[in-house]
Amino acid sequence: MLTAKQQQLLMFINSRLKQDGISPSFDEMKDALGLKSKSGIHRLVGALEERGFIRRMTNRARALEVIKLPEGIGSTDSDTDVDPGNIVRPDFSKTQVKPSLASVAMDSGVEIPLHGRIAAGTPIDAIENADSYITVPPNLLGRGDCFALEVSGDSMIELGIMDGDTVVIENCDTARDGEIVVALVDGEEATLKTLKRQGGHVALVPANRDFDTQILEAKRVRVQGRLVGLLRNYH
Amino acid sequence: MLTAKQQQLLMFINSRLKQDGISPSFDEMKDALGLKSKSGIHRLVGALEERGFIRRMTNRARALEVIKLPEGIGSTDSDTDVDPGNIVRPDFSKTQVKPSLASVAMDSGVEIPLHGRIAAGTPIDAIENADSYITVPPNLLGRGDCFALEVSGDSMIELGIMDGDTVVIENCDTARDGEIVVALVDGEEATLKTLKRQGGHVALVPANRDFDTQILEAKRVRVQGRLVGLLRNYH
DNA sequence: TCAAAAAGTGAACTAAAAGAGAACAAAGAT
């Protein structure tokens, strides 16, 4: 009934809907299948619709719905069926812990507010919804008050801070030489950069050859926090 | 079926109805989503209605009802489910409900075992203390069983995976083209690499110019898990 | 082994989603 690609896409859509109820965009599906163009997704979606596996609202964003799955695919949603029986796991396969609700219990992480996004050279979008909180493991936190920001842009890519990562920032107004900080320049422009002190000046050093270091009088720069942790999601 | 905003609003409406049976006003919804204008809420409400998630009486204040929730938002607490046969009425459902446990439960962290270290081109150190667990935010997890590994070495540095990072791996034995996986070669050498399929062969592609891609017969390579999340600590 | 079907690419184009702000209209209360 389905080709391999069609099934692969169907399973991806299904897992995303199961996961958070939000249907993936064509671009996300494209990435999920490792394609470079989303026109192929368009064709696959059409094929799945024609075969009665999904329903969609055309010309609407993220409006897919799975209405059936192919035979033999349990609705328990494993596109990654595991046969734990005979796999050689040399080192680390002894314990298998499932994130069952039981283990979601008490030993929880800590909730911190997600304050918005920060980009190279542009102000923080100061969103701060009451509703935006993320949970982070306690060991990622600093000693002080922390908040999270979503990173936008590639200015720190050479230090492994990628577009879309969530960074955990500890609120503070001073930083040591070489620390990565959220720095506010002239009270308006907040960026995530490595801070270097040079006499009465500070340098805000990006980690990307395509961006320039800013050297500024110390009084123009206010440190808003320092980087203490990072989270990334590959889904 | 829904966009992120639509889903966010739907969950808010649902929680308010569950909490005290009174639907929120447009202004309250606006505040809940951190917006400054309620015209956006009007549009979102229209979208939710069009998609069949809510019903409403136009021009009536606080007259929303939730008629279904997206797949996968099966609330962890049965009390917070929408009962399909018994719709929540905006007016005379004064049913008193305890504060939703769902939101508390959903926000807590999940413990997964830390299975050791993984390096480029060398076997995993089988450290695994049974006692090593780390807490990760639920949204970092995949759908299946997960475990964590500490990354050693620079082989994936160009994809922002640095020496010392902790990666969250979902146990699975298949992976899609282009996913980052823990791959076991010839049953003995486990590495973290991007997997590419090339006919009957698979390529294990590092993200570092100083390392070479390995192209191997598919049967020599066993996928042990795929990368779903990453944590980094700057302390 | 050849033709058809399926898959993949890239670009141009169009449309939807999202946010702001203001003015206005309807419903219900005093």
Place this chain on the structure above:
DNA sequence: ATCTTTGTTCTCTTTTAGTTCACTTTTTGA
């Protein structure tokens, strides 16, 4: 009747997402 709360509509802007087309490559089955 008039005030307050709440919902509706408009215009405008930016960002995100869907559609289409022309063309190439790969896969598959007769």
